[in-house]
Amino acid sequence: GAGVSQSPSNKVTEKGKDVELRCDPISGHTALYWYRQSLGQGLEFLIYFQGNSAPDKSGLPSDRFSAERTGGSVSTLTIQRTQQEDSAVYLCASRLDRAAGNTIYFGEGSWLTVV
């Protein structure tokens, strides 16, 4: 597609439920990132995928968070047993490759509200 596509755009869920957020990167982009941003705050790195390499999970805040990327394209971020502090916008970004100067392009985000 022309840009990074994320779904759902908005999700309201009850505390304790699991949620899945999907990201479809720009066609041909080898790298995929997940960030989250709470209201009025900066971007928090969650996880990074590059090609077939093992993902960098160093930003995942707890073991309730996991992500996978199947076939080197679409990625799913899963949050288990959601808590109210998980409420945020989850932003996916993709990047062509690791070459210097190549930057990342964001999707419109998935707005998650845990009630």
Add this chain to the structure above:
Amino acid sequence: RKEVEQDPGPFNVPEGATVAFNCTYSNSASQSFFWYRQDCRKEPKLLMSVYSSGNEDGRFTAQLNRASQYISLLIRDSKLSDSATYLCVVNRDNFNKFYFGSGTKLNVKP
């Protein structure tokens, strides 16, 4: 210490004003630098890359000072549509990781 630090603002300026933002980064191994713009409740969008020699794109000028580890963005002839939050971004770790500042908010008023 944060990887990237910015003055949160807000900077309130009249239309037509010139405004400058600075950003400092903590790791001298940082390799690439960018400014992003984020509108309220929208995703960040690339504004411009920052090159060692400095670069200009219309009303926007970016500078990099590696010795002092800071990046600047100058906006000339501010427009109402420039109102947004400006994010300073640095890239390192073999170009894998991107570190975002918390952003500087700009309000351009009529």
